[in-house]
Amino acid sequence: MSSAIAQTRSPSEEGTQVDRPSWSDETFEVLKEFNIRQVAYLPDGALAPLIAKCSQNPDMVATALTTEEEGVMLVAGAWLGGDRSAMLIQCGGVGNCVNMFSLLSVCTIPCVMVVTMRGVWGEFNPWQVPMGKATRGCFELFDFSILDLTDQDSTAETMRAACQLAYGAGRKVVVLVSQRMLGAKVFKE
């Protein structure tokens, strides 16, 4: 790729509020609090710090996927063996998962997904837009509980609500992490 890529910083990561925990830190703490043991992921710029924390934690087993639907299958297997799990992916791969969501539906397997959004706020790359627009619909099609994380201050309570819905109420849950909150990716020549 010829163009350099930079990530814009979200407002709270620059300027006056440098001491408050990032959304990654707060999400990680909630995952620990709920005894999430297996974490399935695909790399993503916005998810990178959270993925790194989970991968380095000795109480978690982090699995790098080659394609997103593998994570849905892994979640099912983990639950069969007694592990709670979370999937960390970018919305560009949600469509890959749709067929496999039937496995969670037919077996009533709880699931927590954290999905970072692209293509919906200040996007530069048109190729990200169709899947970004379709993401919510994919989850609605398969009866997920959908929670929106739109400001960093709500991170812990949103992630707790998601984990409680999944591992208390037995639901399939997704947290859509707002592109406005994360900051749109900037492409530079």
Add this chain to the structure above:
Amino acid sequence: MVAQKDNEQRLDRRWVVGKLLENRGDALVIAGVGSTVWDTAAVGDSPLTFPLWNAMGAAAMVGLGLALAQPKRPVLVVTGDGEIIMQMSALSTIAAKRPDNLSIVVMDNEVYQETGGQPTHTGMGTNLAAVAKGCGFESASIVSTEDEVEKLAGAVFARRGLLLAQVKIGRQKAPRVMPPRDGSYLKDRFRGAVLGERAFK
């Protein structure tokens, strides 16, 4: 490549699965959609067998999640060639984690038996054992004789490292023996057998 054998000379699928599960003990078994679901039911249904009635392609990755959750127990995935090639890159994912308690046996008849016997890609040149080896499986082989099946039966539950065996079987249809099919029931049955009371807390 193994030499092509006449269909009649190839291994009988029910005999192979029976031999593999003969001494399963409390091992955990995942059966992939299609004929391997009927095979595992025919040789003796068990709460510790989880049959996938659909979710084609999922068997190997479900096996990985289970093997990582239960690292002290042997996990065997029994599935078909058509099923596993639907998610072949899962072999990369699995080999990267390399759980020593996971074995995958592919019952390879080179056709999609359930939809009328159309050829699969293993009959068109794909060597799954070579793919698995290339992904990093510690053991990966093509099995085509009864002696090799006997050896395989001794290896699949030994927890001696990540294993894939591509067992060349005949295309004869075996009687359809069906396990229960309610997904929630099968999941609860399996979790109850593995985890006891903890499954429902």
